[in-house]
Amino acid sequence: MLETSFLNNIGLEHYLVLSAVLFSLGMAGVLLRRNLIVLMMSIELMLNAINISFVAFSKFNNNPEGQVMVFFVMTIAAAEAAVGLALAVSIFKRFKEVNIRFFEHLKG
């Protein structure tokens, strides 16, 4: 009885749990991968997880401010991807690889 109601009634907490798991996957990607491009893809995953929870709260609270915030997050994510990829290109020009350990040479 309990299981069927859990499966049937999709509520706010379902979306929040999905968002949490997606965020954790992105965080695992950032911690575990060494390729800069894949690292930035993981950051995009985390931003998408946050977007899901924003939209879910916006729907279940009847408040459109959450969707406006998703707009802002999307713009920031696009800007962040552009800057990060430009940095990756400059790292690749110098080292012929985009491993994250080359970023320790960035100072100076």
Next chain:
Amino acid sequence: MSVDAILFWILTLVVLVSAMSVILMTNPIYSALCLAMTMVGVAAIFVTLNAYFLAGVQLIVYAGAVMVLFVMVLMLFDLKHELQSFSRGKFTGALKIGSVGILAGLIVGAVTIGKSLTEVKAVAENAVVVDTTKILSQNLFLKNIFGFEALGVLLLVIAVGTVALSRSKGGTHARD
């Protein structure tokens, strides 16, 4: 099982499986394709949440523009083999996975414990009009117009900065 529930579970499966393959694939091109699949799944989840305009923007901006940017840079690099795609060290790896698991468990636990708080609001949402695009645009252009303009300025700065960064000789590492 209602159609909404089936749709939600299928979309959850698609999103989580493709997100997991983003971080598990060793070839970055496959990672990029799985990320595009994740973006499409997230856009479909936005549709189930009545955020139709955001779903379109998600498809155009993320699955379109950002993914094209990623794939173009990957093609520029010509990365075929990837050595050391994962960080070294078994102990630190286990520590990282454990900390991620603890974070996920904490959030899920907090959400399920606070379930009684959210159930009250879920009842009220049945009486909602679903014209969310109009409400969204009114909110964006009447109440948050300053943030909108600030984002425009930010995008200009980012565009100039990106061009300057990639045009300078050797990028951040001037080869003398």
